[in-house]
Structure formats: structure tokens, C-alpha cells
Amino acid sequence: MKAILFDEPCNADKLYIGEFPKPEVGEEEILVEVKAAALNRADILQRLGKYPPPLGASPVLGLEIAGTVAEVGSKVFKWKTGDKVFGLIPGGGYAQYAVIHEEMAMKIPDNLTFEQAAAIPEAFLTAYQAIVWLAELKPAEYILIHAGASGVGTAAIQLAGEIGAKIIITASAEKHFICKELGAEVLIDYKSQNFREVVMRTTNDYGVDVVIDFIGANYFNDNIESLARDGRLILLATLSGGKVKEFDVRQILSKRLKIIGSTLRSRSLEYQIKLTKDFKQFAYEKISSGKIKPVIDKVYDWKDVAQAHMRMEENKNIGKIVLKIN
Known part of the structure; x- marks a missing residue:
């Protein structure tokens, strides 16, 4: 072939x-x-x-x-x-x-x-795993999705919307239109805005309950500071690198945070089959209807x-x- x-x-x-x-x-x-x-x-x-x-x-x-x-x-x-x-x-x-x-x-x-x-497949299964299985996102919770206009980002916005979460995204300004069209409520231009400041202003200093991140090192401290108490950070990639120079781990304790790293490709076949079945049950009819x-x-x-x-x-x-x- x-x-x-x-x-x-x-x-x-x-x-x-x-x-x-x-x-x-x-x-x-x-x-x-x-x-x-x-x-x-x-x-x-x-x-x-x-x-x-x-x-x-x-x-x-x-x-x-x-x-x-x-x-x-x-x-x-x-x-x-x-x-x-x-x-x-x-x-x-x-x-x-x-x-x-x-x-x-x-x-x-x-x-x-x-x-x-x-x-x-990859975009939606990755997003579903992160949002539903790992973050256990609930209705009315705040979620911050980085790289909102990416394949996984656009999938995550739609899945979070189906759950009933309040969605904040980061993306370059010229890509905001698609994020808004898919259901994002707060649009942050990562090139000109500090996302932590926008998050805290938007949530009246409450913070977000979930962060979905692909950036890694450069965003880590601001991600932690953006999280509310009992917040969950789901780390899916490290596009900016993997080493954080300074970090106060006491924030994890005081806020009772969960930091979860995950990949999908290296998961067992059994895991991927169960994830696929769960995703189908959640989303297949919605995909078939165009929702x-x-x-x-x-x-x-x-x-x-x-x-x-x-x-x-x-x-x-x-x-x-x-x-x-x-």
C-alpha cells in the first residue's frame, strides 16, 4: 500500500x-x-x-x-x-x-x-477524558480552556457546554469568533491579556474550578493562582516546556487542589475502549443531530x-x- x-x-x-x-x-x-x-x-x-x-x-x-x-x-x-x-x-x-x-x-x-x-476521535476523546473522567466537571462550574481554538479546545468547549459549565478560553484574538460560536462566554487574548487577571475579575476573585492546559511551564503559576478552592488542573501537554523555576507548593494544600497529568495514546486498549464507549453514550446522538x-x-x-x-x-x-x- x-x-x-x-x-x-x-x-x-x-x-x-x-x-x-x-x-x-x-x-x-x-x-x-x-x-x-x-x-x-x-x-x-x-x-x-x-x-x-x-x-x-x-x-x-x-x-x-x-x-x-x-x-x-x-x-x-x-x-x-x-x-x-x-x-x-x-x-x-x-x-x-x-x-x-x-x-x-x-x-x-x-x-x-x-x-x-x-x-x-483524538480531539473529542482527549477532551472527554479530561473534562468528564479526570476533572469531573459539574454544571455551573467555571472552566478555563487554554488553546480554545485548537482541535481539542473546540471539542472541550462543546462538551463543557453540554454539561452546563461557564466557559472561559484563551486564544489569539483572531480565533475568538469560533470559540464564541461554540459557546465560550469569556474570551481572553493570551497575547495581550493576563489570563489570571481576567479570570479573577470575571469570577469576582472566586477563580475557576477546572483548568484544561496544553502549555505547561509558562502557564503553571498563573493556572494555580486562577484555580478556586478544590480546583482541578488537567495538564495534557507542555508546549512551552516542562520546568517551572519557582513554585510555592503550599497553594496546593491551602486550596486543596488536584493536579492531574494525562496522555491518551499510551493508555491500555481496555482503557481506550471504555473511554470510547462512554464518549459514544454521551455524545454520539448529539453528533448525529449536529448539536x-x-x-x-x-x-x-x-x-x-x-x-x-x-x-x-x-x-x-x-x-x-x-x-x-x-
Whole structure:
């Protein structure tokens, strides 16, 4: 089969379409003819040699796919050839074919294209895990979502809105419109405003109950100071680095804070299956009705994968970047 490949850690312009062995289908897996795959920061880090795939995963980039079932494993009875599916995989999405466990695959709703479906799995499962499983967000609580216009950010805004939370986001000013459209109430331009000051002013010095953060070191102190008593900080990435120079740990005690770090790709298959099932129960009908929707920044033909990666590296995207696989 054809797949997007790279020979060693490299810049985006070294990605190319080449020949790669077609994956073999396990007993409980399905082989998907991939029609669309979405980009993630993990793809960029893996390309740069900073994020190796989990043991046993395909070395080909790509964590979320949409396509049609081409073959089913010997113990698969849930799916048949021709079914339209989408889902999260540990790697191998930038290819003509990919395998996925039958319980990780979801049926593509009739109202979604392959490109729209591919934009859902990683962003929404990551956001759902952070907001529902880890933060246990409740109605009327305040939540601060950093990188609100990112793929996970746009998913998190919608999920928090369904729960009934009060939503504050950070994003560059030119991206605020989509966050507001999705339900964010307070919009902070991280380039010109101090988010802690806006948070405390907005909440009458109460603070927020939950922070969803991807930035890491540069935001850590202000995140802690922005949290209310019994607040929860969910750390999903460290885009600004991982080392905090000075921090008074007594704030954790006095405020009774929870600081939770989490990844999804390295989780066990059993964990990911349970998360997928929980997410489907919470959101599938809302997606099917259009109440919850993936936000797509741009769709690229997969031969233009270098441009797609560069757009994400330059933080130009609003929502997800998708590759159309031919």
C-alpha cells in the first residue's frame, strides 16, 4: 500500500508518499480503507523524533481515521465489509489502509463526511477524558480552556457546554469568533491579556474550578493562582516546556487542589475502549443531530502533507487539519 513516510527525524518537507507493508488484521480487528486522516501535535513530535509510537504500534504517522471496512478479523461480528467507520488508533493513519480494534471503531453518522468524521476521535476523546473522567466537571462550574481554538479546545468547549459549565478560553484574538460560536462566554487574548487577571475579575476573585492546559511551564503559576478552592488542573501537554523555576507548593494544600497529568495514546486498549464507549453514550446522538460538531480548519490532499504539517507548526489552524487519502 501507499503511506506517508519519513526516513529519519526531519522537517515537514521531507515527508513523502512511498510503499509500506499493508497491515495484517488481528482476530478482533478490522482493516479500514482510509479515506481521511487528521493531524495531531503528536504527529509532528513523532516526525521530529521526540515522541516514539507505543510498543507494537505502526511507525506510520496518524492517530485518527475515517474510511470503509475492507476486511474483518475472524472473531469480528460487529462490522462487515463496506461499513463506514471512524476511530482512534495508536498509529498508521497516514496510509491507504489501517487496522483498528472492532470496539474502538464507531459508525460514521449519516450527516458527516469522511473528513468530518476523521476530525473527531483524538480531539473529542482527549477532551472527554479530561473534562468528564479526570476533572469531573459539574454544571455551573467555571472552566478555563487554554488553546480554545485548537482541535481539542473546540471539542472541550462543546462538551463543557453540554454539561452546563461557564466557559472561559484563551486564544489569539483572531480565533475568538469560533470559540464564541461554540459557546465560550469569556474570551481572553493570551497575547495581550493576563489570563489570571481576567479570570479573577470575571469570577469576582472566586477563580475557576477546572483548568484544561496544553502549555505547561509558562502557564503553571498563573493556572494555580486562577484555580478556586478544590480546583482541578488537567495538564495534557507542555508546549512551552516542562520546568517551572519557582513554585510555592503550599497553594496546593491551602486550596486543596488536584493536579492531574494525562496522555491518551499510551493508555491500555481496555482503557481506550471504555473511554470510547462512554464518549459514544454521551455524545454520539448529539453528533448525529449536529448539536456537537467537529471544527475543520482545512482539508489537504495527502500529497500536500508538508503544507498541512507546517500550518499546524505555525499555529495557524482553527480546529482540525485533515488529510484526504487517495
